[in-house]
Amino acid sequence: MKYLNPQRYLFTWVALLMLLALEGCSVTPARVYQAAETPEQKAFAVYGTFVVYEEQAAVLVQDERVPAGFKSWIKSADARAKPLVDAMLEAALTVEQVRSDFAKGVTTLDKLVIVSMELDKWINRAVPAVEALVHAVKGAK
Amino acid sequence: MIAIVFPLISAILQILGTNLLSGKLGKDAAAKYVGMIAALLDRGGPVEDGLHALKSHIEQMVLEGRDPTPDEWKELKARSDAAHATIQGS
Numbered sequence: 577m578k579y580l581n582p583q584r585y586l587f588t589w590v591a592l593l594m595l596l597a598l599e600g601c602s603v604t605p606a607r608v609y610q611a612a613e614t615p616e617q618k619a620f621a622v623y624g625t626f627v628v629y630e631e632q633a634a635v636l637v638q639d640e641r642v643p644a645g646f647k648s649w650i651k652s653a654d655a656r657a658k659p660l661v662d663a664m665l666e667a668a669l670t671v672e673q674v675r676s677d678f679a680k681g682v683t684t685l686d687k688l689v690i691v692s693m694e695l696d697k698w699i700n701r702a703v704p705a706v707e708a709l710v711h712a713v714k715g716a717k
Numbered sequence: 718m719i720a721i722v723f724p725l726i727s728a729i730l731q732i733l734g735t736n737l738l739s740g741k742l743g744k745d746a747a748a749k750y751v752g753m754i755a756a757l758l759d760r761g762g763p764v765e766d767g768l769h770a771l772k773s774h775i776e777q778m779v780l781e782g783r784d785p786t787p788d789e790w791k792e793l794k795a796r797s798d799a800a801h802a803t804i805q806g807s
Contacts (some may be wrong), residue, residue, distance in 0.1 A: 604768070607765040607772060611772050611780050612779070623794075624771040627793055627797045630797055631767070638807055668790070
């Protein structure tokens with residue numbers, strides 16, 4: 577129990593207390609994704625996270641203090657992710673349309689299942705590409 | 718909201734930490750030590766604010782039991798297209 581003595585390890589305890597309290601308040605991309613319940617909400621969470629980091633990336637590539645290597649890393653991560661997230665967005669809009677058609681009785685459940693699976697596929701492709709941009713932005717910062 | 722909560726938590730922790738340590742280190746050294754930790758843990762900034770806003774937006778959607786509207790998608794895509802053009806054009 578001597579290791580738990582606050583007097584003995586006061587510096588460590590203060591640092592740990594601050595770390596835990598602030599860590600508990602922080603929001604990560606994973607926590608944003610977890611807030612979503614439906615596939616369309618999840619796609620929005622992934623696309624929104626991409627936009628948040630992409631906007632920061634746009635600032636970083638114009639910053640003279642950021643080394644050229646990091647800028648190049650950001651550019652290639654953005655170039656890889658952008659077509660994937662845009663395809664995911666199109667898939668989400670298609671699901672929305674087919675869901676609406678299904679509610680009106682002008683399409684079948686099979687069609688809705690197919691486009692929903694297509695959206696899942698694009699979400700699974702987009703997430704690693706967005707994570708790559710997140711790493712590039714964090715690296716440059 | 719987070720722009721208020723974060724500095725508040727940070728300020729409270731810095732006051733508590735400084736008081737805890739000041740008996741051992743003296744007030745100035747304790748304040749310096751706690752300030753150093755706070756700077757290391759500083760998580761404020763546009764990315765964090767953006768993620769907080771996005772998470773709140775999605776939580777609101779869940780509460781309202783709805784999916785994103787075409788306009789919400791349109792706004793997000795416009796922001797992405799602008800940032801993408803800046804990045805690839807730089």
